[in-house]
Amino acid sequence: MGRAPCCEKMGLKRGPWTAEEDRTLVAHIEQHGHSNWRALPKQAGLLRCGKSCRLRWINYLRPDIKRGNFTREEEDAIIQLHDMLGNRWSAIAARLPGRTDNEIKNVWHTHIKKRLEGKTQGTATGAPAKRKAKKHVASVNTTLQQQQQGPVSSVPVSPEQSLSTSSSTDNDCMASSLENTGSSASDSHEFQIDDSFWSETLAMAVDSSSGSGMEAAESFDADSASPSSSSSNDEMDFWVKLFMQAGDMQSLSQI
DNA sequence: AATTAAACCAACCGCATTCTG
DNA sequence: GCAGAATGCGGTTGGTTTAAT
Numbered sequence: 612m613g614r615a616p617c618c619e620k621m622g623l624k625r626g627p628w629t630a631e632e633d634r635t636l637v638a639h640i641e642q643h644g645h646s647n648w649r650a651l652p653k654q655a656g657l658l659r660c661g662k663s664c665r666l667r668w669i670n671y672l673r674p675d676i677k678r679g680n681f682t683r684e685e686e687d688a689i690i691q692l693h694d695m696l697g698n699r700w701s702a703i704a705a706r707l708p709g710r711t712d713n714e715i716k717n718v719w720h721t722h723i724k725k726r727l728e729g730k731t732q733g734t735a736t737g738a739p740a741k742r743k744a745k746k747h748v749a750s751v752n753t754t755l756q757q758q759q760q761g762p763v764s765s766v767p768v769s770p771e772q773s774l775s776t777s778s779s780t781d782n783d784c785m786a787s788s789l790e791n792t793g794s795s796a797s798d799s800h801e802f803q804i805d806d807s808f809w810s811e812t813l814a815m816a817v818d819s820s821s822g823s824g825m826e827a828a829e830s831f832d833a834d835s836a837s838p839s840s841s842s843s844n845d846e847m848d849f850w851v852k853l854f855m856q857a858g859d860m861q862s863l864s865q866i
Numbered sequence: 867a868a869t870t871a872a873a874c875c876a877a878c879c880g881c882a883t884t885c886t887g
Numbered sequence: 888g889c890a891g892a893a894t895g896c897g898g899t900t901g902g903t904t905t906a907a908t
Contacts, residue, residue: 627876627902649893665894666877701896712896717875 624658628667632657636664637672670713677709681718689715689723 628636639655645668648661657664670676681689685707692703700712700719707715 625878647893662879662894663877669895670876698897713876716897721874 623660623663625663628671632659633667633672636667640668640672666713670711673711675709676711681710681722685710686718686723686726689719690727693719693723 624632635655635657639651639657643651643654645651645665648665651657651661652659652664655664659667688707689703692706696702698716700716704710704712704715
């Protein structure tokens with residue numbers, strides 16, 4: 612199957628985005644959406660390839676991005692989800708509103724992995740000393756965050772995010788469908804993430820790790836996109852239970 | 867104060883999957 | 888059903904910042 616080159620390199624800018632480029636991209640997407648990433652840079656007057664624009668938007672400029680350090684609860688959730696899903700970062704991100712796959716991936720490699728290694732080696736070194744927040748974040752982003760970032764524990768999930776974080780596998784469709792319907796069912800309904808959500812979610816994950824849910828998840832090999840039908844049912848049960856616990860069954864019933 | 871090492875994260879690359887004519 | 892185009896995803900890299908010496 613022939614593949615188009617990533618982008619025509621000629622004349623296209625690479626490397627870090629400037630605040631001006633960010634503003635241009637945000638303004639264009641707010642006005643016209645992003646139905647066609649390929650055509651977007653031209654339409655917006657950006658000397659970037661569509662791929663680059665998409666990445667910048669998804670990982671950085673999207674209004675519902677939650678920035679800042681990961682909480683312990685979030686890290687624990689990532690550990691649990693990674694245990695179940697493997698390196699399927701987009702699937703994990705779909706379950707962590709406001710976080711991107713890239714961000715989660717980074718945190719995993721730079722933070723959590725070491726924490727776990729420390730645990731398994733019995734050194735109990737704990738997390739490395741936290742460094743101060745980065746300062747080189749584009750100013751436009753700071754503005755966006757100030758305007759759009761709500762309380763840390765309450766992150767609105769827009770259809771935008773659900774679409775961009777949803778992936779193409781059967782398993783992901785389950786979650787993304789749930790999220791899509793959940794977020795679109797009511798514009799005023801925000802997906803509340805609070806302590807009880809985390810504790811319930813993690814409790815579910817732990818419970819199912821000793822039962823069928825975990826087995827189903829494990830059998831869903833990252834290298835194989837075709838889980839067996841039985842494990843697929845188990846997995847479905849697992850997620851149904853999970854979202855029931857999360858109080859999101861209203862949207863599930865619409866599927 | 868200067869240098870080095872480690873940590874961090876944005877962005878790129880290439881492959882896989884999905885969409886479209 | 889097929890081929891090409893478009894999009895999404897995961898792995899990796901390179902640049903920047905900070906801590907340690």
